[in-house]
Structures are given as structure tokens and as C-alpha cells.
Amino acid sequence: MKINHLTIIGIGLIGGSFARALRRANVCQRITGCARSINELKKAVELGVIDDYSTDPAEAVEGADLVFVSIPLGACSEIFEIIAPALGDQTIVTDAGSVKGSVVESARRYLGENFSNFVAGHPIAGTEKSGVDASFAELYDNHRVILTPVEETSSEAIDCVRELWELAGADVDMMDVERHDEVLAATSHLPHVMAYSLVNTLSKMEKSGDVFRFAAGGFADFTRIASSSPQMWHDIVFANRNAVLELLQQYEDGIDELKEALVKNDSTFVMNMLTDAKQARDIFADNRLQRQVNPDTEEGEE
Amino acid sequence: MKINHLTIIGIGLIGGSFARALRRANVCQRITGCARSINELKKAVELGVIDDYSTDPAEAVEGADLVFVSIPLGACSEIFEIIAPALGDQTIVTDAGSVKGSVVESARRYLGENFSNFVAGHPIAGTEKSGVDASFAELYDNHRVILTPVEETSSEAIDCVRELWELAGADVDMMDVERHDEVLAATSHLPHVMAYSLVNTLSKMEKSGDVFRFAAGGFADFTRIASSSPQMWHDIVFANRNAVLELLQQYEDGIDELKEALVKNDSTFVMNMLTDAKQARDIFADNRLQRQVNPDTEEGEE
Numbered sequence: 001m002k003i004n005h006l007t008i009i010g011i012g013l014i015g016g017s018f019a020r021a022l023r024r025a026n027v028c029q030r031i032t033g034c035a036r037s038i039n040e041l042k043k044a045v046e047l048g049v050i051d052d053y054s055t056d057p058a059e060a061v062e063g064a065d066l067v068f069v070s071i072p073l074g075a076c077s078e079i080f081e082i083i084a085p086a087l088g089d090q091t092i093v094t095d096a097g098s099v100k101g102s103v104v105e106s107a108r109r110y111l112g113e114n115f116s117n118f119v120a121g122h123p124i125a126g127t128e129k130s131g132v133d134a135s136f137a138e139l140y141d142n143h144r145v146i147l148t149p150v151e152e153t154s155s156e157a158i159d160c161v162r163e164l165w166e167l168a169g170a171d172v173d174m175m176d177v178e179r180h181d182e183v184l185a186a187t188s189h190l191p192h193v194m195a196y197s198l199v200n201t202l203s204k205m206e207k208s209g210d211v212f213r214f215a216a217g218g219f220a221d222f223t224r225i226a227s228s229s230p231q232m233w234h235d236i237v238f239a240n241r242n243a244v245l246e247l248l249q250q251y252e253d254g255i256d257e258l259k260e261a262l263v264k265n266d267s268t269f270v271m272n273m274l275t276d277a278k279q280a281r282d283i284f285a286d287n288r289l290q291r292q293v294n295p296d297t298e299e300g301e302e
Numbered sequence: 303m304k305i306n307h308l309t310i311i312g313i314g315l316i317g318g319s320f321a322r323a324l325r326r327a328n329v330c331q332r333i334t335g336c337a338r339s340i341n342e343l344k345k346a347v348e349l350g351v352i353d354d355y356s357t358d359p360a361e362a363v364e365g366a367d368l369v370f371v372s373i374p375l376g377a378c379s380e381i382f383e384i385i386a387p388a389l390g391d392q393t394i395v396t397d398a399g400s401v402k403g404s405v406v407e408s409a410r411r412y413l414g415e416n417f418s419n420f421v422a423g424h425p426i427a428g429t430e431k432s433g434v435d436a437s438f439a440e441l442y443d444n445h446r447v448i449l450t451p452v453e454e455t456s457s458e459a460i461d462c463v464r465e466l467w468e469l470a471g472a473d474v475d476m477m478d479v480e481r482h483d484e485v486l487a488a489t490s491h492l493p494h495v496m497a498y499s500l501v502n503t504l505s506k507m508e509k510s511g512d513v514f515r516f517a518a519g520g521f522a523d524f525t526r527i528a529s530s531s532p533q534m535w536h537d538i539v540f541a542n543r544n545a546v547l548e549l550l551q552q553y554e555d556g557i558d559e560l561k562e563a564l565v566k567n568d569s570t571f572v573m574n575m576l577t578d579a580k581q582a583r584d585i586f587a588d589n590r591l592q593r594q595v596n597p598d599t600e601e602g603e604e
Contacts, residue, residue: 124518125519126520127519128520173516183512183513184516186503186507186513187513187516187521188517188518188520188521191500191520191524193557193560194496194557195524196576196579197553197556197560197575197579198493198496198553199586200556200578200579200582201552201553201556202582203578204556205552211488211489212489214446214448214475214485215489215586216426216427216428217427218428218430218490218493218526218527220586220590221523222493222497222523223586224520224523224524224583225520225523225524226579226583227580227583227587228580230573230577230580233576234569234572234573237564237572238564238567238569238572244564248557248561249561250503250506251499251500251503252557254499254503254506255496255550255553255554258495258499262539262540262543262546267540271536273502274532274535274536275532276505277497277498277502277528277532278498278528278529278530278532280501280502280505280514281526281528283514284501284514284517284522284525285522287515288522
């Protein structure tokens with residue numbers, strides 16, 4: 001497969017790594033970048049991530065065979081609206097947003113006839129870093145990418161986006177939009193909200209400098225995700241608000257049960273709760289390890 | 303400094319690593335181990351962690367200059383009661399429990415005249431693994447150990463325990479018993495409870511195998527601590543119940559504020575909350591890194 005002209009809107013960790021991975025696979029003739037910051041775009045050219053750039057999204061997508069949108073979720077509607085008139089009939093559009101319901105809704109609304117060439121996607125990969133500096137070609141290797149096409153989506157567009165991700169090193173899964181947002185709320189959005197919230201709880205404690213001073217490696221692991229981009233996570237929690245609220249409630253219900261057990265001195269309940277969790281976590285870790293050792297197995301995910 | 307006879311009650315990750323670290327420093331003539339499981343004790347001898355052993359705590363401490371108690375918190379009272387009559391007048395006793403209030407109370411109650419030679423301690427180090435197999439000499443290198451002596455504690459006993467920990471590679475801090483339990487509830491006990499509870503929340507979701515399948519590296523980091531020993535954490539949360547309950551409440555209050563902001567569409571609140579947390583986490587990470595690069599600085603902690 002060859003893509004003559006790929007345009008990437010948003011040259012950060014995700015967009016930059018997508019470009020690098022496709023360069024590694026020698027798939028694209030030309031990669032055009034688009035971003036607000038001209039400095040980031042210049043840096044991306046210097047790093048060899050893109051060939052040329054424009055700060056104007058409509059100009060950037062002109063003549064593109066494929067447009068990859070990797071920007072904060074809150075900016076998607078506006079970008080779709082701006083690029084829609086400049087897209088070719090056959091131009092395929094895909095994205096990398098962490099929530100799919102809101103993106104599909106925006107695409108349906110603004111992409112018009114191009115909506116059937118829009119394939120919503122979500123690579124389950126990333127680090128707490130951001131910016132094109134942080135991008136690297138191996139980011140997607142053996143990581144899952146979830147595509148959430150809808151009824152109208154053309155099978156040619158799906159096949160193209162799937163193949164591109166596979167060339168970028170990823171394993172592609174298909175999922176319903178709603179299911180995706182529910183699953184990701186549980187495994188990603190809820191933990192992020194929890195980590196941010198924990199750090200804030202501790203910051204508010206008196207002498208919190210002292211508190212953090214005595215935090216250990218477990219705390220560092222636990223809170224690493226709270227160093228992610230606030231703008232990105234702001235957009236994610238609002239875009240997936242209902243699922244996040246529902247899961248926060250379920251989580252608080254669990255915490256309330258535990259508090260009650262502590263107050264009642266219910267040793268058995270607490271012991272069972274901790275044992276069940278350890279068991280589930282160990283199975284997850286084993287599957288993940290197995291997948292790293294043998295990337296072809298279907299279980300686990302890094 | 304030389305210790306003729308060290309007895310370690312509980313030869314797991316913590317006790318085993320203490321023995322290995324002191325062997326590395328060539329401090330002890332003889333190390334006696336005590337545990338319930340004769341297999342673990344035999345393994346510890348084979349690994350060179352201890353020289354000899356007894357499954358009887360009273361026998362094990364006979365003639366010991368120093369007794370190191372590294373067992374689940376729930377077993378401390380019983381052990382203190384059993385060893386008290388067998389301790390020499392000058393025998394120093396210290397422990398490694400994650401909660402200090404309950405341990406100091408038990409020691410005061412059961413160690414009798416030896417209580418002035420008891421130095422409560424807590425190494426801020428560990429992994430999610432347990433057992434003597436998991437122990438290693440470097441576990442305490444550049445990690446903090448908090449000692450929480452009380453009014454009655456003899457300064458000779460404090461100096462001895464401090465020096466031993468320093469020889470084991472650790473940096474020693476002093477803290478009030480109550481302050482220790484409050485700080486550790488925040489930085490360690492609360493995050494552990496949160497991680498165990500998150501894994502359980504997800505396990506309860508339908509098709510949770512599927513849910514875990516799409517979890518990424520951030521989730522793995524976030525839940526790593528939920529693979530720790532359930533018995534150990536059961537004992538910790540009960541031993542520090544009041545501080546844990548208080549912090550869970552503060553944490554839930556923070557979550558409730560966030561939920562309200564989501565419902566109200568209060569974008570500014572959410573953005574500030576995420577930004578504040580990232581800032582605090584980044585400062586913590588910087589200090590930690592600085593400490594790893596230059597272990598003599600006073601800030602940060604692995």
C-alpha cells in the first residue's frame with residue numbers, strides 16, 4: 001500500500017508517532033503537517049517527521065489521500081467544519097480521539113458527503129509526555145487500535161485505515177462506538193480522574209511538601225498518569241461525561257462498602273475485597289506479559 | 303558497629319532484604335531467622351540470608367543483641383507477648399510495620415521493661431512481591447526509613463537502630479507516631495485502597511475480561527500496587543483505620559466536587575483541577591529524579 005499524500009492535523013505525540021511509524025514502513029510519499037504553533041511545525045520538519053506544513057487546516061488537506069486528525073477532542077468539530085469543503089471526494093479521514101461518540105457525532109454533522117469516508121479510531125497507546133519531541137516510531141508497536149466504524153462507513157475506507165495502522169505496527173480491533181466509550185471510561189478515563197484527584201487531595205493537606213516527600217515508588221507509579229496533558233483530559237472527561245460519571249458512582253459505591261466494612265470491623269469483607277482485586281490484577285498482568293512475549297496472542301494489552 | 307547476634311522475625315521481602323543489606327555491610331556475626339514456615343526458613347538459609355533458624359520466636363530471640371520484627375501488623379501483639387520474657391536486658395527491638403500507632407501501643411503493653419529499648423521504624427521501600435525469594439540487598443539503598451521513637455525510648459537504642467539502617471543503605475528520618483500514620487495514610491494507604499477498589503469495580507463490570515483486555519500501560523502502572531499482599535494490606539488498613547477513613551472521606555469530597563463540575567459543565571473548575579494536579583505531580587517527579595541523581599539532597603523519595 002502507498003499513500004501519496006498524508007495530512008496530519010495535530011503534530012504532537014500521537015500525530016508525530018503516526019508519521020514516524022509510517023515513514024519507517026515506507027508508506028507515504030509526502031506528509032503534510034498542520035498545527036497552530038509554527039514552531040512545532042518547524043521542529044517537526046527538522047526532526048524529519050513531516051515534509052511540509054500549513055497552519056491552515058483547509059490548505060493542509062488539499063490534495064490529501066488521507067487525513068489523520070490527532071488534536072484535543074474539544075477542537076474536532078471546528079476542524080471538521082473547516083476541512084470539509086477542502087476534502088476530495090475520495091479523501092479518507094480518520095482520527096485518534098480517546099472518546100468516539102462525540103467525534104462521530106461531529107463528523108456526521110460537519111463532514112457531509114465525506115462522512116462515509118470517515119473512520120473513527122483510537123490507538124490505545126501513549127505516554128504522559130506530549131509534543132512532537134516526545135514522538136517515536138515504535139509507539140504503536142503491538143498496541144491495540146480500536147476502530148469504531150458506523151453503518152454508513154465505507155468498507156474501502158475501513159480497510160485502508162486498518163492496513164495503515166497495521167503498517168504502523170498496531171493490532172486493530174473493531175468495536176461499537178458506545179461500547180468503546182464505556183470500556184475506555186473504565187480502563188483509562190476513570191483511573192486518570194482518580195489519579196488527578198488523589199494528587200489534589202494530598203496537595204490540600206497541610207505541609208503537603210512533607211507529605212509528598214515521604215511518598216514511595218508505588219505512589220510514583222500510581223500518579224504517573226496525573227502528569228498527562230490537562231487540556232487533553234479536560235476534553236476527554238467532558239466528551240465522555242456520562243460514562244465517566246456513571247463509573248465514578250460505581251467506584252464510590254465500592255469505596256463506601258469498604259468504609260462501612262472498616263467501621264464495622266468486618267475483617268472478612270476487607271480480606272475478600274483485597275484478595276479478589278489482587279487475583280484480577282495478577283491475571284491482567286500475566287496476560288499482559290504473555291502478550292509482550294508473544295504479540296500474536298489475543299489476550300492482554302500493554 | 304558490629305552486631306553479634308541479630309534475630310529477624312519474619313523472613314520475607316522486608317526482613318530478608320534487611321538481612322542481605324547488613325550482610326553486604328558486613329555488620330552481623332550471626333543472623334537467626336524466625337518464621338512460621340519451615341520451608342521459607344530453609345530457603346532463607348540456602349540463599350545465605352540467615353545462618354540458622356527457629357520456628358519458636360522466644361527461642362529465636364535468645365541471646366540476640368537486636369531483634370527485627372518484620373511480620374504483618376496483625377501478628378505484632380502476639381509476637382511481642384511471646385518474645386518479651388526471652389529478651390535480654392539490653393536487647394534492642396525494632397520493627398518495620400507500615401503503621402506505627404498500633405505497633406507502639408502493642409509494644410508498650412507487652413514488652414514491659416524492654417519498651418525503652420523498642421524503636422518503632424518503617425522503611426519506605428518495597429515492591430508488590432513478597433517472600434524471601436523476592437528479597438535483595440539493595441532494597442533500602444537511598445530509601446527513607448522513618449523512626450518514631452516515643453518519650454520513653456532510650457537514645458542509645460535510637461542511635462543503634464539509626465546506624466544499622468544507614469549501614470543498610472537507607473536515609474533515616476524521625477517523626478511523631480501520629481504524624482507518620484497521617485502522612486502514610488495519604489501517600490501509601492489511600493492509594494493502595496484506591497487501586498484495589500478500582501480493580502474490583504472493573505471486575506464487577508459485565509464482560510470484564512474484555513474491559514481489562516483494552517487496558518493500557520497507564521492502567522498497569524496505576525494498578526500495580528493492587529498486586530501487593532492482601533494480608534499485609536488488610537492489617538494496615540485496620541491498624542490505621544481512622545486515618546484511612548478520614549482520607550477516604552476527603553478523597554470522596556474531591557470526587558464529588560469534580561462530579562458536580564462535570565454535571566454543571568464547569569469547564570474552568572475541571573481545567574484548574576487537572577492543571578493543579580499535574581503541577582503538583584511534576585514537582586514531585588522532579589524532586590524524586592533529583593534525589594535519584596543526587597542521593598544527598600533532602601527532597602523527594604523513591
